[in-house]
Amino acid sequence: MPCFVRKIEFNPNFVGRSAIIEDIDKVLIPRESSSYGLRSFCLCGLGGIGKTQIAAYYAFQREDKFDAIFWIQADEETKIARGFVDIANSLDLVDDSDRGDKAVCRYKVLKWLSEPRMRAPNVASDTCGEVKLAKWLILFDNADNIDLIRDYWPMASQGSVLVTSRDPLAMTDLATRGINLSPMSPQECILLLQKQVGESPNPKSDQAASQLARKLGNVPLAITQIATRIRRNHMTIDEYVSRQPDGSLLEELSKVSELPLKEQYKFTMATVWKFETLTSQAQSLVYAMVFMDPDGVAEFIMEQSVKTPSLPMLYYPYPGEMFIEARNELSKTSLVQRNKEYRALTWHRIVQEVARDRLSQTQLQNYFQLSLYLLYEAWEYANDRFNRENFKRQKCEDILPHINTALREYTTLYEMEALPIDNASGFVKLLQEVGW
Known part of the structure; x- marks a missing residue:
């Protein structure tokens, strides 16, 4: 310990959403006075509304609150199983002969989550004394089919689970608490657009960014795509808005077939809603x-x-x-x-x-x-x-x-x-x- 299994990277362009982060903290952060009971929270909403980005930000910004953080891609059962194999190997829960066995790894990980004993380096497992339990957080990202993760849901008396899903039933059928995400606030959109374009705030830029974000419905994914388009054309936000005729934003969005790698999101506006x-x-x-x-x-x-x-x-x-x-x-x-x-x-x-x-x-x-x-x-x-x-x-x-x-x-x-x-x-x- 610590043990962080996250096949994602920190997004330096993340802005805002502070109220949502606080809501997650109230539920998931372990507290000595209420250490028992599984804590779970679900971020629900439309594709492209920012669920994954909030979860990723949380996974990095709360390292000091948890001894172990695990990120699971939950859109397919094979990916969930692969994620549990990675966790089992990282925690050294399985022998060499079982390192690729998905069933064994799932069993071992769920067992560890129910009793997460911390292992100090060079300390034998039978050492006498009080056993310290690890504070862990597991994140199931893109759990749009909530039935896929039922067999992987921790049946533990402690620990924290964060889920992102398009299905609003995940807030009641899986998690104990949750929120249905709305688009970003106008001010958050301005900051996001300026940060992704690489433009310092100023009155002219603020006005143009506000106008553009409003046309895009304050949807983070749409803003990210347009920012990519502006940056690749070596324009300022104001120049882009002044050159953009009314009603052509959807055509502009379609010209961005993929986002920069640092955004770590595989969908664009053309594919996200399926x-x-x-x-x-x-x-x-x-x-x-x-x-x-x-x-x-x-x-x-x-x-x-x-x-x-x-x-x-x-x-x-x-x-x-x-x-x-x-x-x-x-x-x-x-x-x-x-x-x-x-x-x-x-x-x-x-x-x-x-x-x-x-x-x-x-x-x-x-x-x-x-x-x-x-x-x-x-x-x-x-x-x-x-x-x-x-x-x-x-x-x-x-x-x-x-x-x-x-x-x-x-x-x-x-x-x-x-x-x-x-x-x-x-x-x-x-x-x-x-x-x-």
Whole structure:
């Protein structure tokens, strides 16, 4: 001891997140008055929101609080098993004949975590006297499938575990405490952008960085990619912003196919959210939401039977169990968040923009027609067009922001051609109703 098994390096560009670090400290830092009981904390949230970077920063900055720190890549079972082999070998828990045996190493590591005896150099294991137990921290990074780490979860009476996951259930099904990460604060974004570009703070730079970060939704990964682009073009932040036409940031993000090695993150904005791995039903649901206001889509709008012959097979989920499964799939990856009280779905605007950017022109038009159909069917029409007493105002007010969004999208998608007649008539009727 000490023993630090971390296949990562310290990121010198890390900034901010001090309140989150304090929250983790309150749970994970060992204290003499409460030394018993496994302490666990989970960082949840959207891919690219900064979970791994916070965990990595914590693993280096809290070396003085722990005798042993272990980092496990937890996105695949084989990587988890390999991580436990590395820990077993580093702690010298296995004989030479068992050094590559994953089952033996897992057993030995879990046993040591339950009774982490410290071994002083050149001291025999049978030396008499009080046995000192090590203070350890194990980090499971990218545990998006929480079932993968159940067989590796410490069943110990002491110790600390930090998990990063896109699945919000990890905060309750695995860890005892956790937080769903939000984007960085505006000031943190300014500092991050300036630090990664290598630019000293000044009023001109601050204003340009603030403007750029706001367009990127204050998402750390997007900021890191744009900073890479600025640095490689040998520009200042202000120069980059002044040269950048509106609406071209997604194209700029796509020009960075990989990040610098020191960022230690394998994803870019083009790959981090893995839309292509979603089931057909989940894809259809999320792409239909592309044309709606991202700040809150009531579920009664989305959970409907789609019966329209003009649309090709879009695999839209049927109401009930199929819809719930598709919705849960999106929630599990933190692509969307569900407000249980209001039964509404929300998602980050930049995620919506990236999802939209993935669709071809034909797909855009098909999913736009699908969203129109959902809005048209969800609207509560008055029985008497001249008497609005039975008009369900609250329900229609929930739909109104999405109709406004659809109207803006219509002028973009159908500038040179007409909307198919069955959808056009429904859209016109819907706009007439809104006009009341």
